[in-house]
Amino acid sequence: MAPSAMMRAAFYEGARTFKTGTAAMPVAGPDEALLRVRRVGICGTDLHIFQGHLDHRVPRGGVIGHETFAEVVEAPAQSGFKAGERVVVEPLQFCGACRACKMGGYYLCHNLKVLGVDLPGGMREYWNVPVARLLRVPDSLTDDHAALIEPLSVATHDVTRAKVGEGDAVLVFGGGPIGTLIALVARHRGARVVVAEVNAFRIEMLNGLGLDTVGPDRDLGTFVNDWTGGDGVDVAFEVTGNPKAVRAMTDVVRVWGTVSIVAIHSEPMPVNLYQMFARELNMHGSRLYAREDWEEAIRLAASGAVPVGPLVSRKIPLEALQEGMEQALGGGPVMKVLVDLTA
Ligand SMILES: [Zn+2]
Ligand SMILES: [Zn+2]
Known part of the structure; x- marks a missing residue:
C-alpha cells in the first residue's frame, strides 16, 4: 500500500x-502515527x-469524523505501534x-478539543494522529464492528457512571445507537x-436484539408501576433530548434511584424536581469517556458480549x-451509517 x-x-x-x-497527504509529527482510515461512523x-x-x-x-477505525501505516519506533496494526x-x-x-477527568478538560469537531477528524484516506490517542483492536473484530467502538465507549462510560448492577431495573429513554448500546451494556x-422508543423500525431492531421495549401505545407510568410493583426503576437514562422524556424521567425512578442525562440538551427544559426531592434521587450527566471505558468497549465487542453488528x-463511500x-x-429506517473509506 504505497501512499x-x-x-x-x-x-x-x-x-x-x-x-x-x-488534499495533500498528511505527514506524521514526532509523536504521531500515520493512519489509513477504513471506516468512519456518522x-x-x-x-x-x-x-x-x-x-x-x-x-x-x-474535516469531520470522530468515530473512526484505521490501520497504522507508520509509527515512531519507540511508540509500540507497527505498520499494519488495526486501531x-x-x-x-x-x-x-x-x-x-x-x-482525572481529562475528557472534561476546560480546554477540550474533539478531533472531528474542533480539530480535523478522520473523514479522509490518511490521518496523522498522536500515538497516545490510539487503541489496538483485536483481529476478531471486523472493520464494521470496530467502527462502533467509539459509541460503545460512550455506553460503557454511561452504564459505569450510573453504577448499574446485577438485577437492577433499567429504563432507557430512546433507542437510537447510543440508547441501544447502553441497553446492551446494562x-x-x-x-x-x-x-x-416511538420509532417502529427501531422497536423492531431492539426486539430483534432481545431487548424489551415500551412503545407510544402504552402509558409509561403505568407500565413502570406494573413492571416494578409500584417501586420505580433503579436507573433511568435520558437519551432522547425530548421534553416529554425529560418531564417523565423523575417520575419513574425509585427512592434513592438514579437519573442519567446522556442526551445533549441545548435548551433548558422543565423537570419535575418534586420527585427529585421526595425520593432523594441522584441525577448526573454523562458526556464522553475515559480510557477504561474504551478498553471495556473493545473487550465487550470483541467477545461478542455486546452484539454491535x-x-x-x-455503508456509503466518501x-x-x-x-x-x-x-x-x-x-426513516436507519440506525448507524458507516462511511467506507476503502470503497
Ligand atoms: Zn459520535
Ligand atoms: Zn485540561
Missing part, C-alpha cells in the same frame, strides 16, 4: 454542504454539524493542567432492561457523504 501524494477527503463547506475532494453530532449548528466550532473546509482513535485533545484534567451487567444499517447526511436527517 500517493494526494488523498481523498470530505470537507465541510458550511451548512448543508459537504464536498469530497483531494452520528448525531455530525448531523448537528451538517445543519450548521456547530459553526462556532467547525471551521469552513474542516481506533480516542478523538480528544486535552491540556493536562486544568482542574478537570488534574482530577443487560450484560445483569440488569433487566426496557427501552422506551446489527446496528450497522448502511463521495456519498452529502447524500447520506440528507437521508439521515430525513429520518
Whole structure:
C-alpha cells in the first residue's frame, strides 16, 4: 500500500454542504502515527454539524469524523505501534493542567478539543494522529464492528457512571445507537432492561436484539408501576433530548434511584424536581469517556458480549457523504451509517 501524494477527503463547506475532494497527504509529527482510515461512523453530532449548528466550532473546509477505525501505516519506533496494526482513535485533545484534567477527568478538560469537531477528524484516506490517542483492536473484530467502538465507549462510560448492577431495573429513554448500546451494556451487567422508543423500525431492531421495549401505545407510568410493583426503576437514562422524556424521567425512578442525562440538551427544559426531592434521587450527566471505558468497549465487542453488528444499517463511500447526511436527517429506517473509506 504505497501512499500517493494526494488523498481523498470530505470537507465541510458550511451548512448543508459537504464536498469530497483531494488534499495533500498528511505527514506524521514526532509523536504521531500515520493512519489509513477504513471506516468512519456518522452520528448525531455530525448531523448537528451538517445543519450548521456547530459553526462556532467547525471551521469552513474542516474535516469531520470522530468515530473512526484505521490501520497504522507508520509509527515512531519507540511508540509500540507497527505498520499494519488495526486501531481506533480516542478523538480528544486535552491540556493536562486544568482542574478537570488534574482530577482525572481529562475528557472534561476546560480546554477540550474533539478531533472531528474542533480539530480535523478522520473523514479522509490518511490521518496523522498522536500515538497516545490510539487503541489496538483485536483481529476478531471486523472493520464494521470496530467502527462502533467509539459509541460503545460512550455506553460503557454511561452504564459505569450510573453504577448499574446485577438485577437492577433499567429504563432507557430512546433507542437510537447510543440508547441501544447502553441497553446492551446494562443487560450484560445483569440488569433487566426496557427501552422506551416511538420509532417502529427501531422497536423492531431492539426486539430483534432481545431487548424489551415500551412503545407510544402504552402509558409509561403505568407500565413502570406494573413492571416494578409500584417501586420505580433503579436507573433511568435520558437519551432522547425530548421534553416529554425529560418531564417523565423523575417520575419513574425509585427512592434513592438514579437519573442519567446522556442526551445533549441545548435548551433548558422543565423537570419535575418534586420527585427529585421526595425520593432523594441522584441525577448526573454523562458526556464522553475515559480510557477504561474504551478498553471495556473493545473487550465487550470483541467477545461478542455486546452484539454491535446489527446496528450497522448502511455503508456509503466518501463521495456519498452529502447524500447520506440528507437521508439521515430525513429520518426513516436507519440506525448507524458507516462511511467506507476503502470503497
Ligand atoms: Zn459520535
Ligand atoms: Zn485540561
